[in-house]
Amino acid sequence: MYYKTPNKVKLDLLASGSGMRQTLLILAHLYLSQHMILLLDEPDAHLEIIRQKNIYALINETAKKQQSQVIIASHSEVILEKAAQEDIIIAFVGSPHRMNQKDHVKRALDKIDFVDYYLASQKGWILYLEGETDLSILQSVAKKVNHEVVRFLEQAYVVYIKTDSPHDKINNHFLPIQKEALPDLLGILLIDNPPKSYPLDDKPYFRQLRWQRREIENYIAIPEVLLAYAGDNRDVMNNLLTRRLSLDALENVEDVWWHETKISDFLDRLFKDYFAELDSPNLIYKTNYHRLADYLTPEQIHPEIIEKLDAIYEVAQRAKPCE
Secondary structure (H helix, E strand, C coil): CEEECCCCCEEEHHHCCHHHHHHHHHHHHHHHCCCCEEEEECCCCCCCHHHHHHHHHHHHHHHHHCCCEEEEECCCHHHHHHHHHHCCEEECCCCCEEECCCCHHHHHHCCCCHHHHHHHHHHCEEEEECCHHHHHHHHHHHHHCCCCCHHHHHCCCEEECCCCCHHHHHHHHHHHHHHHCCCCCEEEEEECCCCCCCCCCCCCCEEEEECCCCCHHHHCCCHHHHHHHHHHHHHHHHHHHHHHCCHHHHHCCCCCHHHHCCHHHHHHHHHHHHHHHCCCCCCCCHHHHHHHHHHCCHHHCCHHHHHHHHHHHHHHHHCCCCC
């Protein structure tokens, strides 16, 4: 068997990819028969994202012409998103249930991705953080103190708010899932403490917490940790800290400077000069400031970090993930 390309090049069908051969087989069944029920197991396999959407539409269109029904099992987010708008979805999350345009879940899918609903169902809770660095720091500290939250943080469904208003994420993400799809869903929000901060509305089903200091890095980038990071070059680091910090801030990590300063900006300048004096490329930026947490000793870990880990653990423990 042969096929021709749009440029009229004749090619052996066996030369085609597995995705194309699989699609041709499905369409052959549909074109040769009418009034049939066709069960398809992941027809999107071996296809790139654009082709997944195209093949799904082609199978649907052909089945309607042949007055046939197609039942598809799929893990493709692309197909799930498209099916949520046009067809019937049976979700095998918890008890199998139907999702369609009249269902409340469909309304939630207008605001969020299907994968968000799926992950929220699997975990039973959502952790909202400012960025990836926050999660890495929490994981590192939790491991150092052997906190029970470690196993939850490693598998948590984490959403990064990346917005000046956390309420936008709450109203446009958590509430549509919880109110219209998963009434038992729990959430916890842990954010920075900028000078002009939004008031938080802490609730049992959605804990809303804020660091007492400016940001999470304020608890880990203390002089002892920075000197430990410098290692054999601690003299260079010590000279820089002495020039940049007041005596009170240098000797007392509870000084107001450690509460109010945007420490990530301070670290940006500090490490730029530190590596310049070493005549070396800068090896640490904001995206990997979490590495500093590895140099904390258990005695240097601030009690507030433990309190926040306790709060996350309490929410994760109460969550009811789908079995």
